[in-house]
Amino acid sequence: MTLRSKKTLSLLFTLLLGSSLASASEQAKITGELKKWHKVTLTFTGPETSETANPNPFLHYRFNVEFKHEASGKSYTVPGYFAADGNAAQTSATSGDQWRVHFSPDEIGEWSYTASFYEYDYVAVSEWKKPAKPAKTGYMHGETGKFTVDKTDKTGRDFRGKGRLQVSGDRYLRFAETGEIFFKCGPDAPENLLSYTDFDGSYHDDGHYNKGAFADHPNEGIKTWEAHLKDWKEGDPTWGDGKGKALIGALNYLEEKGMNAFSFLTLTIVGDDQNVFPYIDYDTYDRMDVSKLDQWEILFEHATERGLFLHFKTQEAENQGLLDGGGLGALRRLYYRELIARFGHHPALNWNMGEEIGEWQPKQRTPPQYTHQRLAMAEYFHDHDPYHHHIVIHNGNWFDDLYGPNSYYTGASLQTNQQDFSNVHGSVLRILEDSKKKGKIWAVAVDEPGDAQFSLAPDEVDAEHDDARKNGLWGAFLAGAWGLEWYFGYKYPHSDLTCEDWRSRDLFWDQCKVALDFFNEVRLPYAEMESHDELIVDNGPTRRSAKGDYCLAKPGQAYVVLVKKGNAISLTLESGEYQLQWFNPREGGALQQGEVTSISAEGKGAHSLGMPPEADGKDWVALIKKR
Structure with missing residues (x-):
């Protein structure tokens, strides 16, 4: 189905529905492996609606499910979301009556659930604990049920066998099941990884692709990842009519090289590349592209099973004022809620509040974000992410105004600016010292070492990578950093925007694997x-x-x-x-x-x-x- 026909059917569906809703409440369908740390999915039948319907299914309904462990009394309130026909990743559906929630249980035994479903203007982004009324005809509001969770059976790299990655109060993150420290390493590039031809979305033909960094090269930013098609294996996931193989293969390659992390922007409107966003089009910020986000989830689920940490970068400098002028208004809250609802169940991830935010960008059309706004973003994730994942921010202004026990940031995503990586070690030390003095030690990852033009060079330019290894890799770990992700300079092929082949740094991944092996195998009181x-x-x-x-x-x-x-x-x-x-x-x-x-x-x-x-x-x- 073409994007044009997809939109036409969606609009027709909206006209036929109007605002009338028919009651269709029934018991939730529970899918997934009912095991500790795994994704347990509950799918409910709710109001039939569409991405473009009124009331807006993303903004004017609030669907949450409370999960309670019967033995311990531990409880989690998890946000849910509109899931179209319940199979949108495969069908590209924009309408339906399926509503979904993902839960990651951290205890074995019996869990109960209670669903709540409210309809009210902007109720999804309000802070009312109990809004004025449930949705018109009830649907899943008040529905209860139970299920039993067994021990995980996963081993090896699969994060579901290790447990949720947790902030521990010192420099390191640890897995809840095994207690082991996580040392990470992998690519930070390309930032527009999700600008991928096999994902659904209006960016393919919205007319905006040629207004950013690719003004002279239309469509160059939309990737095929063809070089990694050979890395896809029989039995790996796809979507639609066999789409997604090349990007799934790219994740397989990282696993084979021993890497355990990668990063990606989820919003690049107004940025260097303008093809990544969760919305139905470039200009509508309160309606989500359900099928595209479901396809993202297929990628992220494969990453979790392959032991690849998910670094969610929620915005870049040029976008910092795009939603609510940089404030924590309805649009920003909705964006964050959808990320948490759809992807927060993954055991190993962090939420990055933005790259280089807090600085004025000469060509950007929106103002920078100020201290109170950057603090408010972290607070929102802390209050609404039921699992309290690691919350970081990338250098814009330095971090001095964000430290301290009253800040909900738990670490830094560090950027440096020397081609020889000579200031990596000292910059990590500075953050650790400054944060400790302010009353809360941050966990520091160096997520953009080197400079913007040249580092990290491809193997064909620098096969030895001596500076990257000595000053960057070992310099970071021996300062107390918990990991690194590697930026690709824009002066070389396979850059931060153009890379579609991680083999361009194949020799350097070997050296990163050597460092990871040392810190994982040499048992010390790190x-x-x-x-x-x-x-x-x-x-x-x-x-x-x-x-x-x-x-x-x-x-x-x-x-x-x-x-x-x-x-x-x-x-x-x-x-x-x-x-x-x-x-x-x-x-x-x-x-x-x-x-x-x-x-x-x-x-x-x-x-x-x-x-x-x-x-x-x-x-x-x-x-x-x-x-």
């Missing part, structure tokens, strides 16, 4: 370790630059030191007996022995680590642990 570059003798000004070596340590217990030039260094140690081993950050592999294998320290003082296993003048990681 949350108790801090940057102690000053323990490296004659180290130079390392805390704000890349000139010296890096040391993450719990003094007297464990030390991880990046020796950038593979030379013999001395480290100040507390009294005790220590074992010394070396790790190759370029190639990975087992821990190795160097010139010195053990150190006996009597009293605090400097001790030589000797030479690494190979005197090759390249970077090595020293691991020193108390016996």
